[in-house]
Amino acid sequence: MIEIERKFLVKSEKFISKSFKKTQITQGYLNSDSNRTVRVRLKDHQAYITVKGKSNEAGTKRFEWEKEINYEEAVQLLKLCEDYIIDKTRYLVEYEGHLFEVDIFHGNNEGLIIAEIELTTENEKFEKPDWLGVEVTGDIRYYNSYISNTPFKQWK
Amino acid sequence: MIEIERKFLVKSEKFISKSFKKTQITQGYLNSDSNRTVRVRLKDHQAYITVKGKSNEAGTKRFEWEKEINYEEAVQLLKLCEDYIIDKTRYLVEYEGHLFEVDIFHGNNEGLIIAEIELTTENEKFEKPDWLGVEVTGDIRYYNSYISNTPFKQWK
Numbered sequence: 001m002i003e004i005e006r007k008f009l010v011k012s013e014k015f016i017s018k019s020f021k022k023t024q025i026t027q028g029y030l031n032s033d034s035n036r037t038v039r040v041r042l043k044d045h046q047a048y049i050t051v052k053g054k055s056n057e058a059g060t061k062r063f064e065w066e067k068e069i070n071y072e073e074a075v076q077l078l079k080l081c082e083d084y085i086i087d088k089t090r091y092l093v094e095y096e097g098h099l100f101e102v103d104i105f106h107g108n109n110e111g112l113i114i115a116e117i118e119l120t121t122e123n124e125k126f127e128k129p130d131w132l133g134v135e136v137t138g139d140i141r142y143y144n145s146y147i148s149n150t151p152f153k154q155w156k
Numbered sequence: 157m158i159e160i161e162r163k164f165l166v167k168s169e170k171f172i173s174k175s176f177k178k179t180q181i182t183q184g185y186l187n188s189d190s191n192r193t194v195r196v197r198l199k200d201h202q203a204y205i206t207v208k209g210k211s212n213e214a215g216t217k218r219f220e221w222e223k224e225i226n227y228e229e230a231v232q233l234l235k236l237c238e239d240y241i242i243d244k245t246r247y248l249v250e251y252e253g254h255l256f257e258v259d260i261f262h263g264n265n266e267g268l269i270i271a272e273i274e275l276t277t278e279n280e281k282f283e284k285p286d287w288l289g290v291e292v293t294g295d296i297r298y299y300n301s302y303i304s305n306t307p308f309k310q311w312k
Contacts, residue, residue, distance in 0.1 A: 030194050030207060031187035036236045038186050038194045049205065049223075051186060053236050063236070065229055067205075073221055080192045080209050080219065 003052075003064040004122055007142055009133035010113040015102050018129075019091035025103070028081025032145035039145070040077045043090075047074030059138020060122050084108060086148050096127035108151035114142060159208075159220040160278055163298055165289035166269040171258050174285075175247035181259070184237025188301035195301070196233045199246075203230030215294020216278050240264060242304050252283035264307035270298060 023044050030038040039050045046068060053063035069077075078085060087106040092099060098117055105112040115132060136142045141155075179200050186194040195206040202224060209219030225233075234241060243262040248255060254273055261268040271288060292298045297311075 030192050031189075033187075036186050036238075051233055051236065063232070065233060067223065067225060069223060076219070077207055077221060080207065082192075 001064055003062050004060055004119045004124075005062075005116050006060060006119065006135065006137045007139075008115045008117075008135050008137075009142075010102060010115050010131055011133040012131045013104075013113075014131040015093050015100070015115070015129065016091060018095070019093045019102070021092040023090045023092075025088050025090050026078070026085060027144065027148075028078045028085045029145050029148050030077070030081055032082055032149055034140060034143060034145060037143075037145045040074050040081060042071065042074055042078070045071065047071045049074070049077070055138065057138075058122070060119075082148065084148055084151055086144055093129075095129045098126045100129070100132075105147070105152060108153045109147055110153065112147070112152040157220055159218050160216055160275045160280075161218075161272050162216060162275065162291065162293045163295075164271045164273075164291050164293075165298075166258060166271050166287055167289040168287045169260075169269075170287045171249050171256070171271070171285065172247060174251070175249050175258070177248040179246045179248075181244050181246050182234070182241060183300065183304075184234045184241045185301050185304050186233070186237055188238055188305055190296060190299065190301060193299075193301045196230050196237060198227065198230055198234070201227065203227045205230070205233070211294065213294075214278070216275075238304065240304055240307055242300055249285070251285045254282045256285070256288075261303070261308060264309045265303055266309065268303070268308040 025043050027039055027041040035054045037052045041048045048066050049069050050066040055062045088103045091102045093102055100115050100117050102115040117126060140146050181199050183195055183197040191210045193208045197204045204222050205225050206222040211218045244259045247258045249258055256271050256273050258271040273282060296302050
């Protein structure tokens with residue numbers, strides 16, 4: 001399937017009190033090349049392998065394929081992943097009829113908070129909550145695959 | 157699981173008449189880095205995604221994880237793979253109580269024939285059929301992941 005999404009930094013933690021769901025995510029990359037990423041993710045008690053293709057120029061559209069896999073096997077696969085493993089807490093927030101996924105990063109990415117909104121079409125309009133910061137769609141530094149190689153704390 | 161195997165070149169096509177099964181394999185790599193390969197394979201009418209770890213020094217042992225996936229989805233994933241896609245015909249041959257998988261490569265790997273024997277322990281003894289050639293276990297040029305980047309016809 002094709003995934004259409006836009007990505008933003010987050011200005012404040014006000015979104016936490018609006019969130020209706022919170023999940024724990026641990027993920028690593030078997031390939032962090034942006035032409036074809038291969039991600040292994042633990043999400044609470046479930047596990048997935050996900051392949052994503054190259055983004056379009058605007059960074060909004062991307063082929064994505066995902067399959068649920070055995071949790072214990074995923075833990076083994078994480079050991080094969082490139083440095084570093086990403087830990088984050090994901091908050092789901094509904095705002096004016098749209099769903100935002102907001103990730104608070106931990107460990108060597110402490111300080112980074114990213115919100116994503118999944119859209120049906122590239123030009124779909126949506127309202128911006130006041131905690132939403134600057135748009136970073138298409139900026140490869142905010143790809144999790146990039147962050148996994150170059151943690152936020154190493155950024156200048 | 158850990159896969160233990162040894163690999164040989166093949167001197168003649170005599171093995172074909174001894175084979176009890178023949179399958180058509182098309183495969184590509186989402187990552188051909190020998191530290192962690194990610195392979196997508198079509199095998200007759202089935203499809204698999206396979207992750208392999210780094211080999212031990214002798215090249216005999218390797219972590220391997222495989223999962224069957226939807227055929228049509230695998231066809232999409234093959235389009236994301238690195239150059240080049242590998243086509244080969246696999247013959248299963250039993251010889252003196254051991255199973256050999258013998259691959260005749262096609263297309264830009266025409267001329268290459270490789271036999272593999274899967275073993276239970278690294279030191280397990282087995283009889284060599286007369287069509288078996290020189291051992292190439294651990295020689296990375298004969299890894300399918302290497303062949304996928306550097307087809308046999310390009311070798312000097």
